[in-house]
Amino acid sequence: MGATKTENFTDKQNSIATIAKALGHPARVAIIEYLIKVDTCICGDIVNELPLAQPTISQHLKELKNAGLIKGNIEGNSICYCIDEKAIQKLQSYFSKISAGLEKKNNCC
């Protein structure tokens, strides 16, 4: 026991959970926000922005990448990271749909 039972849920549910999970850590939220704040992709820089050690940040970047939230291109001896809009759009449309679904309800609570 201890592992998530992904096989019992739909692909869509797993997909949303994966993206949400990647954003389930403040450092990763901060990374995404920083990528948006600066007006272009980032080569380096992230390590100086966050109060975490370099290996920790590298690990967080990897998770964001695995979840499809960011893309990374090798650019000389540094790596150019930027947001993958598809994942963000997926989340946005998902929550928009949910919000819309909520408005029709007569909530009893």
Add this chain to the structure above:
Amino acid sequence: MGATKTENFTDKQNSIATIAKALGHPARVAIIEYLIKVDTCICGDIVNELPLAQPTISQHLKELKNAGLIKGNIEGNSICYCIDEKAIQKLQSYFSKISAGLEKKNNCC
């Protein structure tokens, strides 16, 4: 080590991360979707809908509640759960803002 360093991030970042983390598990996504699908709040029922044991579901419900995603009212000997729209709206507006921020960029990747 091992614990998230929340004190190094802004309240907003921690707040988004907390809500996202709560949705970072397919069972909890499924619970939210089920609460939306049925046209009212749920008293009971959730345990029969999901392929997990009752204590596990109870635990997931607790996490969704702690994150502010659902509300629960005691209703006789069962509990009436429903979605807390505020949390969903918070996420939706957050991702909308991010999406909007992305459109202005000239992404290099």
Add this chain to the structure above:
DNA sequence: ATTCTTTATCGTAATATTGCAATATTAAAT
């Protein structure tokens, strides 16, 4: 060629999450 810079990986300790059986709690039904 050597050094510097940037990023990744390995190893490991601390902590958190997931899942469930067993048990407790609480109110309804009998």
Add this chain to the structure above:
DNA sequence: ATTTAATATTGCAATATTACGATAAAGAAT
């Protein structure tokens, strides 16, 4: 008062995550 039904809590094992020091890898700069 007992039983039933719905939910929560406890305790525990399995697994995952978080964080970082040490080290590796690979291109840039000297």
